[in-house]
Amino acid sequence: MIPAAFTYHRAESVDDALRLLAEHGDDAKLLAGGHSLLPLMKLRLAVPELLVDVTALRELAFVEDAGPEVRIGALTRHHDLANSALLARAVPLLAHAAGTIGDPQVRHRGTLGGSLAHGDAAADLPAVVLALDAVLVLRGPDGTRDVPAAEFFVDFFETALEPGEIITEVRVPKQTAGWDFQKFTRRAIDWAVVGVAVAGDAVALVNMGATPLRATAVETALAAGAPLAEAAERAADGTSPADEPAASADYRRHLARVLVRRALENSRA
Amino acid sequence: MRVTITVNDTEQRHEVEDRTLLVHFLRETCGLTGTNTGCDTTSCGACTVLLDGESVKSCTVLAAQADGHDVTTIEGLSTDERLHPVQRAFQECHGLQCGFCTPGMVLASVSLLQENPSPTEREVRDGLEGNLCRCTGYQNIVDSVLTASREETAR
Numbered sequence: 001m002i003p004a005a006f007t008y009h010r011a012e013s014v015d016d017a018l019r020l021l022a023e024h025g026d027d028a029k030l031l032a033g034g035h036s037l038l039p040l041m042k043l044r045l046a047v048p049e050l051l052v053d054v055t056a057l058r059e060l061a062f063v064e065d066a067g068p069e070v071r072i073g074a075l076t077r078h079h080d081l082a083n084s085a086l087l088a089r090a091v092p093l094l095a096h097a098a099g100t101i102g103d104p105q106v107r108h109r110g111t112l113g114g115s116l117a118h119g120d121a122a123a124d125l126p127a128v129v130l131a132l133d134a135v136l137v138l139r140g141p142d143g144t145r146d147v148p149a150a151e152f153f154v155d156f157f158e159t160a161l162e163p164g165e166i167i168t169e170v171r172v173p174k175q176t177a178g179w180d181f182q183k184f185t186r187r188a189i190d191w192a193v194v195g196v197a198v199a200g201d202a203v204a205l206v207n208m209g210a211t212p213l214r215a216t217a218v219e220t221a222l223a224a225g226a227p228l229a230e231a232a233e234r235a236a237d238g239t240s241p242a243d244e245p246a247a248s249a250d251y252r253r254h255l256a257r258v259l260v261r262r263a264l265e266n267s268r269a
Numbered sequence: 270m271r272v273t274i275t276v277n278d279t280e281q282r283h284e285v286e287d288r289t290l291l292v293h294f295l296r297e298t299c300g301l302t303g304t305n306t307g308c309d310t311t312s313c314g315a316c317t318v319l320l321d322g323e324s325v326k327s328c329t330v331l332a333a334q335a336d337g338h339d340v341t342t343i344e345g346l347s348t349d350e351r352l353h354p355v356q357r358a359f360q361e362c363h364g365l366q367c368g369f370c371t372p373g374m375v376l377a378s379v380s381l382l383q384e385n386p387s388p389t390e391r392e393v394r395d396g397l398e399g400n401l402c403r404c405t406g407y408q409n410i411v412d413s414v415l416t417a418s419r420e421e422t423a424r
Binding site for chain 2: 001108
């Protein structure tokens with residue numbers, strides 16, 4: 001499989017990338033690791049005319065301690081998230097989840113910002129940043145703006161990112177409570193059939209709808225003092241999981257309840 | 270576009286289409302057919318090579334992305350007719366059956382051992398999760414990596 005013809009441009013700076021996005025609009029796509037976009041291009045489901053490779057922008061690859069939160073450059077690779085001593089200490093949910101994405105080869109290329117911008121509800125990191133109440137920093141032609149993760153994921157593969165914008169960093173509050181991450185996959189490297197990220201009393205679901213979702217019914221039950229198993233029974237409330245031959249919607253709802261219970265119990269163990 | 274990629278310590282300068290995948294650049298432009306194309310969907314790992322020393326699936330990297338970087342393929346692992354320790358261990362432990370996944374397995378193992386020189390069996394299995402063996406010959410592959418690790422750390 002070979003992508004349709006396009007022009008490749010390696011961006012020299014964020015400004016360079018923004019300029020090209022402004023010039024080419026919807027015909028341009030950012031390449032931030034390429035492990036979601038290139039497979040789609042090989043299937044010709046994505047046919048950009050211009051590919052702006054931002055992978056080499058090292059100024060967007062960092063993990064920094066910023067007091068109550070950790071600032072993470074959007075082009076930090078999954079491999080580097082998983083191996084960051086700072087994240088292991090301050091945001092262990094993110095470090096752990098990043099280390100379970102795909103396989104080592106994928107983690108050597110894929111980036112945090114790339115995964116979030118792609119906006120796939122079946123991906124792990126969107127649900128993780130949602131559970132962590134992270135804030136995404138977006139830069140566009142008119143400057144920067146902060147978007148909470150809760151407002152970033154809009155619909156099926158649709159985010160709050162405007163065509164001319166780029167994610168530059170993600171700010172994540174340091175974790176202070178128990179956490180866990182569960183995902184059920186058919187094979188080791190597959191996308192989650194269903195996944196669950198728990199950070200304290202926040203519970204987020206992977207692949208239970210068009211976007212990553214907070215399991216608000218579970219969170220409400222926890223806040224009301226419900227036992228964990230009882231709260232977990234509400235895991236599928238308000239979700240709309242895909243109904244597919246390999247995993248029916250009912251099966252996914254069942255998985256969500258089981259995985260939420262496990263994740264809640266592990267997070268408090 | 271013109272790319273300059275150092276492949277196995279040799280500078281390869283070629284004019285390629287922007288959409289050229291690294292695996293096709295290696296096989297067709299450089300004539301290095303040791304890197305296999307397997308699934309072509311980032312799943313099987315047969316096309317694994319090292320990009321700046323780290324394992325990547327070359328069916329999901331553009332030659333353009335590797336421009337200015339170092340690539341190591343299976344042809345570049347041995348030096349002066351001496352097999353790389355991981356290759357030697359695969360030979361000693363018979364870490365292959367049909368051989369199709371072997372170049373990718375070997376390079377994924379080299380990358381794994383660089384990051385974790387003394388992995389446990391569990392860590393080897395996790396570290397090779399991106400490489401599929403259609404003969405299901407995993408047991409000897411895992412033994413090979415553990416053997417290579419022991420021989421390297423014993424030296």
